[in-house]
Amino acid sequence: MPGEPLIYGRGLVKQFGTVRAVDSIDFAVERGEAFGFLGPNGAGKSSTMRMIACVSPRTSGDLSVLGLDPDRDGARIRGRIGVVPQEDSLDLELTVRENLYVYGRYFDLPRSELRPRIEQLLRFAQLTERGDDRVEPLSGGMKRRLTIARSLINEPELLLLDEPTTGLDPQARHALWDRLYRLKSQGVTLVLTTHYMDEAEQLCDRLVVMDRGTVAAEGSPQGLIGRYCxxxxxxxxxxxxxxxxxxxxxxxxxxxxxxxxxxxxxxxxxxxxxxxxxxxxxxxxxxxxxxxxxxxxxxxxxxxxxxxx
Amino acid sequence: MSGERATLALRVVPPAVLGFGRGRRLIERNLLVARRTWWVPLSGIAEPVFYLLSIGIGIGKLVTSIPGPHHSLIPYAPYVAPALLASSAMNGAVYECTFNVYFKLKYAKIYDAVLATPMGAADVARGEVVYAMLRGTAYAAIFVVMMAALGDIRSAWAVFALPAAVMIGLAFSAVGMAATTYMRGWTDFDMVQLALLPMFLFSTTFYPLSTYPRWLQVVVELTPLYHGVSLTRSLTLGYVGVGDVGHAAYLVAMGAVGLAVASRRIRTLLLR
CATH class of the missing domain: 3.30.70.790 (UreE, C-terminal domain)
Structure with a gap:
């Protein structure tokens, strides 16, 4: 359906025991845009991302991802999105290339399809020379690039990035941003959380500022500066x-x-x-x-x- | 491609065992890792083999025969060997589904990454349980070859000893994985040893159930390894009876319950 947002949340709530991590938020992400959740620690950004990624059931409210309901079609949605978690969850017992291979197999991708795609992703992540190395000794920036390459193994329409550049040095951050621009220009929708303001200004077309589980403001970076500053x-x-x-x-x-x-x-x-x-x-x-x-x-x-x- | 050999191993395994959806992807992953640490299982296989050689041959010299099923008399080594076969299947399954699964769950965070893909909590549980079952079965297979070489197999029924090992492996890996999801730290694994050692010693491994007082017989009859031992013993000695259906049913039920609990626990722990 044209004009239908790629992700749509209304009155979305996530409750852990007595704590409301996400307290009735509304948002919509359009196809092809880069959308940010900005906020301090504990604002509810990661909880929101996990609900969108279909690895955390919502407590109440409406949520639709790619036009599907995460409660009902979680596996189908996960098959079409890519996830870059806050902490690298690479398989340290496998090599760089095996990480991509095994992850692709989790998506049921045939080996013949994976083989060329893995080489292409290694080039994209500038890791071709390290392909047969173990993951453990790689630098933080390399691990991050590999995590992003891994999230692209199923050619996702939507990429979720939870604090993608936290803990990286400036060179590594810029290299990563460069990769994210390229994905965006290829039409991949990006949704990211960050507490780096320069990152949000660089990457996001639109963003919401979250605070204590609620949306404090919404708009483009320039629009928000104009409105609140x-x-x-x-x-x-x-x-x-x-x-x-x-x-x-x-x-x-x-x-x-x-x-x-x-x-x-x-x-x-x-x-x-x-x-x-x-x-x-x-x-x-x-x-x-x-x-x-x-x-x-x-x-x-x-x-x-x-x-x- | 490095995955090819691992996939070949999967093709050899009967597809019926693997007809469980995406869980097999996790087995493929584990086989890739195991290729590099192929020597790890050696210690697990060695243990029952040492028992077979030391106790079977040593004590076998002193104890010439032992009362077997249906009031028969059986030489000692063929009596002990099937019990050690059952416990080798148990060992392989338990090692995999406790230590290895715990490491992947709490430290390596393998399942967090897996669950971001179309795989679900039940796929994780099934994949790990079946992989551990395969490890137990592999231990048992090596043991069966040893038994055959030493002349401890006394019936053609023994061809079903491996399927029996599959059931033992399934039962222990499923319950082992379920238990592992409740572990709070490495020290909790002492409890696993505390459960395994008496089970190994008392499950009619070295002498018949009739040796015990009645109350202890009842306790032993409730534990799973006893049913595994009884089943493998019936098969390799050739005294198969209706009771063996019960033993098999016990093991399969234990596997099913363990698997259901493990799936639910993985969901509770990781899909919050």
């Missing part, structure tokens, strides 16, 4: 504990001010003009920085600054 942020850095007594002197200049122990954040649409106005007030900050507002500012505004464990 200003275009630019001026950061005034002071000595430790000194920022608070300067706050009153500049509070009227920006649209919004945030006081942190060592910094004042001035949210404004005209960064340079704000800096000039601040300088006229004869404050002496240790440093002044004008930067573009990011999703991180939106995120912190929506989910707060206190630490979640």
């Amino acid at each position: 200003t275009r630019e942020v001026v950061e005034l850095r002071f000595g430790p504990g000194e920022s608070e007594r300067h706050a009153d002197k500049v509070a009227d200049i920006p649209e919004r001010i945030e006081v942190l122990p060592d910094r004042l954040l001035l949210y404004t649409d005209q960064g340079d003009a704000t800096v000039e106005a601040v300088q006229r007030r004869a404050l002496a900050p240790v440093s002044v920085l004008v930067r573009r507002a990011t999703l991180e500012d939106v995120f912190l505004r929506l989910t707060g600054r206190q630490l979640v464990d």
Whole structure:
């Protein structure tokens, strides 16, 4: 049916004992887009992903994946999607190539079909030379690339990635993003969770910000910045504990001010003009920085600054 | 392709055993791993063989015959050998379905990855149980060859000793896997030893049931290895009777219950 979303959740709830990990969320993912679930630890992102991946039955609400019901057609849905879990679950007792082979067999794929596909995926993951090595000694980035290659063995229409780049160094992250762009340009729908704002801005067409099991906001990265933040942020850095007594002197200049122990954040649409106005007030900050507002500012505004464990 | 030899082994195994859907994919995976650690089963096979050689031959010198089924008298080694055959099938199945499954479940997280594919919890349980059963049967097959070489097989019924080993392997691997899903740590595996050792010693392995007081006879008759031993003994000695249908039924029922529990537990643990 044209126009029907690829994934559709309405009033979706996941309850563990007395804890509501996911508390009645609504969302829809369209075919071909890259969709993100953004949120702090414990926001319910992974629980939502597991329900979509049909490895966790929903407590209540509606959920449809590829037009099917996970409760009834779990195996059929799983056969058509790819999953990159938060922690690599590679088979350490097998080689790189065997990992792809065995995983393909779990999907009932015939050997003749698997053989060329495995070589193609090894090239995609830049692992051809390591094909016959054991998985254990591979670097974190290589294991991640192999996990992604493995998730593509059944040529999925939909790829679910749970914190795909957590724990990787910058080079490995960029290499991985590059691979994900390529998949997206081939028409694969991407759904990912992340708490890296730059990752969400780079990869996602649309995203929802989750907080304590609910959806706090929804939109495109730029749309969210426009709605919940200003275009630019001026950061005034002071000595430790000194920022608070300067706050009153500049509070009227920006649209919004945030006081942190060592910094004042001035949210404004005209960064340079704000800096000039601040300088006229004869404050002496240790440093002044004008930067573009990011999703991180939106995120912190929506989910707060206190630490979640 | 490295998987080909593993798949060949699957083709040799009777398809009837494997007519259980996707579970066989897990067997294929296990065979690939086992290729690299082919020597691991040696210790498991060696144990009953040592018993057969030491006790069968040693004590056999002192005990010339023992009362067998239907008031017959049987030389000692052919009496003990089928019991050791049954326990070798048990050992192979239990090792696989306890230690190996626990490692895959709790540390290697193999099943988390498996369940993200079209495979389900029941496929995982069936795959592992049947693989463990095959390991037990392989132990038993080697043992049968040993028995034949030593002249401890006394009936043509012995051709059914392997199917009997399949039932013993099934019963113990299914219950072993179900038990493994309840283990909280490696120390809990001491309980497995605590269950296996007395069963091995008391299941009429070395002397007949009539030796025991009545209350102990009842206890022994309730345990599974006793039924496995009785069945293999009937077959290799050639005293097959109606009771053997009961022994077989006990083992199959135990396998079915264990499998159902194992499937449910895998679902509860991993598909939360």
